[in-house]
Amino acid sequence: MRFSRTLSALLFLASIGLIVFDRPDVRPQVFSVFRATVVDLASPMLALAGDPLRRIRNVGPYFRNQAALADENARLRQELNEARYWRDLAFRLRDQVEVYEEALNLDAPVARERVGAWVIADPQGPFVRSRLIGAGENRGVQAGHPVLNVYGLVGRVVETGRRSSRVLLLTDLNSRVPVMADRSNARAVLAGDNTPFPVMEYIGREADLIDGDRIVTSGDDGVLPRGLPVGQAIRDRHGRWRVQLFSDLAPVDFVWVFPYERVPPPEQDRDALTFEPLRLESPAPVVQAEPAPQPQSVVEEDEEES
Amino acid sequence: MRTPIDRRPPYWTIALSVFVTLAALIFHATPARITGGPDLMPLLPLMSIFLWASLRPRFMPPIAIFAIGVAQDVLTGGPMGVWALAYLTAMAILRDRKEDSPVREVLPLWLRFSGVLAISVVVAWVVGSLAVGALAPVRSLLIEAVSTALMFPLVAMLVLRGRAPRTGIL
Numbered sequence: 001m002r003f004s005r006t007l008s009a010l011l012f013l014a015s016i017g018l019i020v021f022d023r024p025d026v027r028p029q030v031f032s033v034f035r036a037t038v039v040d041l042a043s044p045m046l047a048l049a050g051d052p053l054r055r056i057r058n059v060g061p062y063f064r065n066q067a068a069l070a071d072e073n074a075r076l077r078q079e080l081n082e083a084r085y086w087r088d089l090a091f092r093l094r095d096q097v098e099v100y101e102e103a104l105n106l107d108a109p110v111a112r113e114r115v116g117a118w119v120i121a122d123p124q125g126p127f128v129r130s131r132l133i134g135a136g137e138n139r140g141v142q143a144g145h146p147v148l149n150v151y152g153l154v155g156r157v158v159e160t161g162r163r164s165s166r167v168l169l170l171t172d173l174n175s176r177v178p179v180m181a182d183r184s185n186a187r188a189v190l191a192g193d194n195t196p197f198p199v200m201e202y203i204g205r206e207a208d209l210i211d212g213d214r215i216v217t218s219g220d221d222g223v224l225p226r227g228l229p230v231g232q233a234i235r236d237r238h239g240r241w242r243v244q245l246f247s248d249l250a251p252v253d254f255v256w257v258f259p260y261e262r263v264p265p266p267e268q269d270r271d272a273l274t275f276e277p278l279r280l281e282s283p284a285p286v287v288q289a290e291p292a293p294q295p296q297s298v299v300e301e302d303e304e305e306s
Numbered sequence: 307m308r309t310p311i312d313r314r315p316p317y318w319t320i321a322l323s324v325f326v327t328l329a330a331l332i333f334h335a336t337p338a339r340i341t342g343g344p345d346l347m348p349l350l351p352l353m354s355i356f357l358w359a360s361l362r363p364r365f366m367p368p369i370a371i372f373a374i375g376v377a378q379d380v381l382t383g384g385p386m387g388v389w390a391l392a393y394l395t396a397m398a399i400l401r402d403r404k405e406d407s408p409v410r411e412v413l414p415l416w417l418r419f420s421g422v423l424a425i426s427v428v429v430a431w432v433v434g435s436l437a438v439g440a441l442a443p444v445r446s447l448l449i450e451a452v453s454t455a456l457m458f459p460l461v462a463m464l465v466l467r468g469r470a471p472r473t474g475i476l
Contacts, residue, residue: 011372011394018376018387019437031386038380042332049336121335121381126447127434130383132335159383166383173440194443 024158024174036161039132043164046120047134115139115257120164129172129194133255136161144223146258152229152246153177153217154255167255170198170230170245179230179243180218184208187218190230190243197234197242207241209233215243225260323365327354327374335381348454351378352393352426356419357465359397361410371397385437392430396422412462419458427451 022031117135135141137160145157147167155175159166168175175192179200186208188200203209213233219226231243330350351374358366375390382389400422427447435442 008368008394008398011368012391015372015375015387015391015394018379019385019391019433022386023437023439035380035386038377042335042377042381045332046335049332053336126431126442126450127385127388127438128383132381168383173438 032159036136036159036164039159039164039166040136040161043120043132043134043161046132047118050118050120113259115141115259117141117165117255117257119253119255128174129169129192130158131155131167131169131252131255133165133167133257134163135257136163136165138162140259141165141257142259144262145260146217146224146228147255148228148258149247149250149252149255151249152231153224154247154252156224157257165257170247171196177224177230178218178220179215181209181233182214182216183210184213185218186213187220188215188241190215196248197236197244200233200241200243203241209241211235223262225258228258319362319365320367320370323354323358323362324370324373327351327358327370328377330354331374331378331381334378347450348457349423349426349450350454351389352396352423352454353419353458353461355393355397356400356422357462359400360415360418361465363401366397368394368397384434388430388434388437389426391433392426395429396425399425410466412459412466415462415466416455416459419462420455423451423455423458 021028115135117133117139119131120134121132131154133141133147141157141160143157143160147154147156153170155167155169155172156177157165158168170177170190170192171194172192173194175190175198177190178187179190180187186203188203188207190198191201192198200209200215211234215230215233217224217226217228217230229246231245231247234242234244236242330353334347334350355366355371355374359371371393372390375388375393376386378389379386400418427450431442431444431447
C-alpha cells in the first residue's frame with residue numbers, strides 16, 4: 001500500500017514546525033489552547049482508565065504489610081501524640097499571629113480553600129516530568145498554583161484546561177523553586193534534573209546546611225508561598241546538596257492545589273507608581289529680578305566724549 | 307470477489323484503527339505508578355501503529371500516525387511533534403521496503419518491530435533533546451524500549467491468533 005509522498009513530506013515538515021514553535025518559552029497561545037483542549041477531552045477517559053488501578057492499589061501493600069501492622073500501629077500512635085502537641089502549638093501561634101496582624105493593621109491575603117484533585121494521568125515521557133490532575137479552571141485552578149500531596153510539595157501548575165491541569169513536578173528539568181533550610185534560613189534554588197533528587201543550586205560556599213535539614217519554600221520569587229514543605233537535604237557522592245522529596249513518601253495519586261495569589265513584581269505596578277506633577281493651589285510669588293545694568297563699553301564712552 | 311465499493315477509502319476503519327491506538331495511548335498514560343508498581347510502561351501506541359500498518363496498511367495512513375504522535379506529545383506534556391516525527395520516520399522506513407505481502411508470523415514481525423522501535427526511540431531522543439534544550443535521560447527511554455520489545459510477541463500472538471482463518475469441522 002502506497003500513500004502520497006507529498007502528504008508524507010508535508011507531515012514531516014509539520015512535525016518539525018511543531019517542534020520548533022511549541023517550546024514552553026515561545027509557545028503561541030493557540031498551541032496552549034489546543035493542548036489544554038486535547039487534555040480536557042482525554043481527561044474523562046483517563047479518569048475512567050485509572051479508576052480500576054486506583055481501586056486495586058492497596059491490594060499489594062495489604063498482603064505485604066500484614067506482618068508489620070502491629071509495629072506500624074504503635075508508631076502511628078506515638079506520632080499521633082506528638083501531632084496533638086504540634087496542633088495545640090499551631091492553634092496558639094495562629095491566635096498570636098491574628099492578634100499581631102490586627103495590632104499592626106496588616107492586610108494579609110485571605111487564604112482560599114484548597115482544591116483537592118485526583119491524578120488522572122501519569123504520562124511517562126523522557127522529556128517532561130508531569131502529572132495531569134482532574135481539576136481545572138472550573139474549580140479555580142490557575143497556572144503557577146502550588147500542588148501538594150499529604151507529605152509535601154509536588155510541583156506547580158503549568159497548564160490549565162477547563163476540567164484538567166498539568167502539574168510540572170519538582171524533578172523536571174525545567175523546574176526551579178526558591179527554597180531555604182528551615183533551621184538556618186540558608187537560601188537555594190531547587191532545580192530539577194530528571195532524577196528523583198533535585199539539586200540545590202546557588203547556595204554559596206559557606207552555606208549553613210547539614211544532612212537532614214528540613215527544606216521548605218522560601219517564597220523569594222513571589223510565585224510560591226513561603227514555608228511549604230519540600231524535603232530533606234542530603235549530600236550526593238559528588239558533594240552536591242540535593243533534596244529527598246517529602247512527596248515521594250507516598251504515591252502521588254491525590255493532591256491539593258493551593259490557590260495562591262502571586263505577588264506582582266514592581267514592573268506590573270508601574271502605572272500605579274506614576275506621579276502627577278506637583279501643583280500648588282496658590283502659586284508662590286515670583287520675584288522679578290531687576291535687569292542687571294548693561295556695562296558700557298569703553299569705546300562707546302570715548303565716542304561720546306569726542 | 308472484490309467489488310468497487312471495497313476500494314473506497316475506508317474512513318470508518320481508519321477511524322477505528324486510530325481509536326484503538328488512542329485507547330492504547332490512554333492506557334499508556336494511566337497512572338500505573340500509583341499502585342506502587344515498577345516504572346515500566348511499554349510503548350503501546352507504537353505497537354498498535356506497527357500492527358495496523360503491517361497487517362492492514364490501508365488503515366494506518368501517515369496522517370493517522372501524525373495525529374497519534376501529536377496526541378502522545380500532548381498527553382505526555384512534551385513538545386508537540388517529537389513522537390509524531392519519530393513514528394513517521396520509522397514507519398516511512400518500514401514502508402519503503404516494497405514488499406508484496408504483509409508478514410503474518412510472529413518472529414519476523416518481532417524483528418521488524420524491534421527495528422522500528424529502535425529507530426523511533428533514537429529519533430525521539432535526539433529530536434526531544436534538541437527541543438528541550440538538554441540531553442533527555444537515556445535510562446528511562448531504554449527501559450521503555452526494552453519492555454516494549456519484550457511485550458510485543460505476546461500482543462502480536464494475540465492479534466495474529468484473532469486474525470487466523472478458522473479451520474477444522476467447526
